[in-house]
Amino acid sequence: MIEELLTIKNIDVYFVVGIILLFGILESISGFLKNSNRKKGDWIQEILSFLVLGNLVKPIIILLMFGLGTYFFPQYRLALASLPFVGLFAAYILIDDVLQYWYHRTAHETPFLWKLHRPHHQAEEMGFFVSYRNALLYYLLMPNIWWVALILFLGGGKVVALGLIIKQLIIIGSHSQLKWDKPFYQYAALRPIIKILERIIITPAFHHSHHGTSKLDTASEPNGNFGNMFSLWDQLFGTATFQSSYPKEYGLQQKTNDPWTASYFYPFVKSPDLKSEWSAGFKKTDTTTLEAISVSLTKGEAYLWCACGMSKNQPFCDGSHHGTKFKPQKFAVKRTGTTRLCNCKKSNRTPFCDDTHLSL
Numbered sequence: 001m002i003e004e005l006l007t008i009k010n011i012d013v014y015f016v017v018g019i020i021l022l023f024g025i026l027e028s029i030s031g032f033l034k035n036s037n038r039k040k041g042d043w044i045q046e047i048l049s050f051l052v053l054g055n056l057v058k059p060i061i062i063l064l065m066f067g068l069g070t071y072f073f074p075q076y077r078l079a080l081a082s083l084p085f086v087g088l089f090a091a092y093i094l095i096d097d098v099l100q101y102w103y104h105r106t107a108h109e110t111p112f113l114w115k116l117h118r119p120h121h122q123a124e125e126m127g128f129f130v131s132y133r134n135a136l137l138y139y140l141l142m143p144n145i146w147w148v149a150l151i152l153f154l155g156g157g158k159v160v161a162l163g164l165i166i167k168q169l170i171i172i173g174s175h176s177q178l179k180w181d182k183p184f185y186q187y188a189a190l191r192p193i194i195k196i197l198e199r200i201i202i203t204p205a206f207h208h209s210h211h212g213t214s215k216l217d218t219a220s221e222p223n224g225n226f227g228n229m230f231s232l233w234d235q236l237f238g239t240a241t242f243q244s245s246y247p248k249e250y251g252l253q254q255k256t257n258d259p260w261t262a263s264y265f266y267p268f269v270k271s272p273d274l275k276s277e278w279s280a281g282f283k284k285t286d287t288t289t290l291e292a293i294s295v296s297l298t299k300g301e302a303y304l305w306c307a308c309g310m311s312k313n314q315p316f317c318d319g320s321h322h323g324t325k326f327k328p329q330k331f332a333v334k335r336t337g338t339t340r341l342c343n344c345k346k347s348n349r350t351p352f353c354d355d356t357h358l359s360l
C-alpha cells in the first residue's frame with residue numbers, strides 16, 4: 001500500500017510542501033505569526049533558502065550524481081531497485097540520520113561550518129520557518145543531499161520519497177512553536193508516552209533546547225541535542241539532554257546587526273557589522289591570562305564559566321565558544337562573596353583557580 005503510494009510522481013514534494021503549509025496555517029491561527037518580532041530579512045532568507053534548496057541545490061546535486069554515476073559506474077544504476085523495501089528503507093534512513101547528526105555537530109564545532117550554520121541559530125523565535133534557515137553553502141556541502149542523490153541513482157526512489165516525508169514531519173514539528181509534545185509533559189497520564197517517544201524521535205522540547213540562548217536557562221542546551229530525526233545518536237554519542245520544558249530565550253548570546261544577504265551568502269557576502277563573525281577580518285582572540293580573576297558571586301545564582309578562553313567577558317562565557325569543541329561550565333557557589341576564578345583555563349578544579357597558572 002505505502003509502496004504503491006510512493007510510486008505517485010512527486011508524492012514527496014506534495015507532502016513536503018503540504019507539511020510546511022499545515023504548520024504555517026496552524027502557527028498563524030494560533031497567533032504566533034501575528035505576535036512575531038521577525039523582520040522582513042528573516043522571511044526573505046527563509047523563503048529563498050527553502051525555494052533554492054528544493055529547486056536548485058537538490059536538482060543540481062542529483063544531476064551531477066547521475067552524470068558522474070552513469071559515466072564511471074553505469075553497471076550500478078538501479079542496483080538497489082530489487083532489494084526488499086523495508087530493509088532498504090531502514091538502512092537508508094539510519095545512514096541519512098547519522099550523517100546529518102555528525103554534519104550538524106561538526107557545524108557547531110568547527111569555525112567555518114559554524115558560520116554557515118549560524119543563520120539557523122540567529123533566529124530569536126522558533127517556528128516552521130526556521131527549519132531551512134542556513135547559508136546556501138551549508139546545503140551545498142551537506143552530505144545528506146549527496147546521499148539522497150546516490151540512493152536515487154542506485155534505484156532507491158521510493159525509500160528516498162518516504163524518508164523525505166518522515167523527515168519533514170519530524171523536523172518541522174520539532175522547530176514549530178506549536179510544541180505538540182507539551183500536553184504529554186503536562187498530564188501525568190501521558191508522560192510515559194513522551195518518555196518513550198523522546199528516546200526515539202526528536203521532539204520540540206528536545207530540539208528547542210538546542211536553540212536556547214544560554215545554558216543558564218535550565219531548559220537550554222545549545223551545545224548538545226544535535227539530532228535531526230532520531231535522538232538515538234545523541235544518546236549514543238553522549239550529547240542528549242532530555243527536557244520537559246522550553247527555553248525562555250532563543251538565539252545567540254552575541255547580538256549582531258547583519259543583512260540577510262551576509263547571513264545567506266556568507267562567505268561570498270560579508271557583514272558590515274564589525275562585531276559579526278560574518279564581517280571581513282573578524283577574529284576571535286585569546287583572552288586568557290596567567291592570573292585568576294576575582295569576582296563577587298551570589299549563593300543560589302547560576303553562572304557560566306568560559307572554558308574556551310575567547311570570551312570578551314572573562315571569566316564568564318559570552319558565546320564566543322560557538323564553532324569550537326568547548327562548552328561553558330555551569331556552576332554555583334556555596335557562599336556569597338568574592339571568589340577567584342581560573343582564567344588560564346588550566347586549573348584542575350575549574351572554574352575555580354588552583355594556582356596552576358603559577359607553574360605555566
Ligand code: FES
Pocket residue numbers: 305306307308309310311316317318319320321326327328329
Ligand atoms: S565564551 Fe563560552 S566557553 Fe568561552
